[in-house]
Amino acid sequence: MEPLEVTMRRILAPLLAALSAALLLVLAAPGAHADDPVPTPPPTPPTTTTPAPVEPYARYEPQTTCSPTAKPGAVAAQRWAVATYGGRAGGISRACGGSLSEHKEGRAFDWTLDARKVADRARAQRYLTALFATGPTGERAELARRMGVMYVIWNDRMYAAYRQFAPTAYVSSSCRGKPLTRCSATLRHRDHVHVSLSKAGGAGRTSWYVGRVARAR
Known part of the structure; x- marks a missing residue:
């Protein structure tokens, strides 16, 4: 009869060999190293947002106060027109007194174009x-x-929100x-093109001004 120690070695030797082989397979498997980078999760798909409802046509709101400081909506709308179509920025504010004008509430802007020039007429038309x-x-x-445009005057024509912007002849008083x-x-x-905004548009409170008014100040 062989000693107990020899018997145990004979029994355990195959088991230890099998465990060593299994450990080597695990360490050799892809992604098993501790220093491998953690997989990056797939990007979250972008969420779609529903646009804000379109405002009604602006009603006629003539000047009622003397507040000629340029309002943020007028500044933003004027800058956008010039940046998008060219031309030059005209005035926004005008001293109070005399006839009524939305310039005197800081919510009308002029956009300098020349109706004698083909390029400027094309800019205005676009x-x-x-x-x-x-x-x-x-x-x-x-x-x-969305901008709160109340009316536009250009080249003997007026386009008023309260007429659904149908062009009509314009003659200054x-x-x-x-x-x-x-x-x-x-x-x-x-x-020049004259653009008058509603009070909400001048204040930058209609939907077009979201994210734009702060940059205009």
Whole structure:
């Protein structure tokens, strides 16, 4: 009879060999090293947001106070027009007194273009087309309504929200009773586009100004 120690070695030797082989297989397997990087989870798909409802057509809100400091909505809308279509920024504020003007509440801006120039007429037309186009939601004049545009005057024409922006002839009160050829380019709005905003638009409280007003200040 062989000693107990020899018997135990004979029994345990195959078991130890099998365990060693299994350990080597585990260590050799891909991704088993402790210093391997942790897999990056897949990116979260972007969430879609529903656009804000389109505002109604702006109602006529004439000047009622003297507050000529440029309002944030007027600043943002003017900068966007110039940056997008060219031309130069005109005035926003105007001293109080005399006739009514949204400039005197800081919520109207002028955009300097020259109706005698083909390029400037094209700029103005692209701007008007964008303002009054039907938007992706099917709403007419979506951009103008989101901006709170109350009316636009350019080159003897007026486009008013309270007429759904249908073009109508425009004659300054200072030009009535005389031929337009004797009226100045400024009064005829042939040397600039005039844009008046609603009070909400001037304050930057309509949907187009979200994320834009802070940059305009």
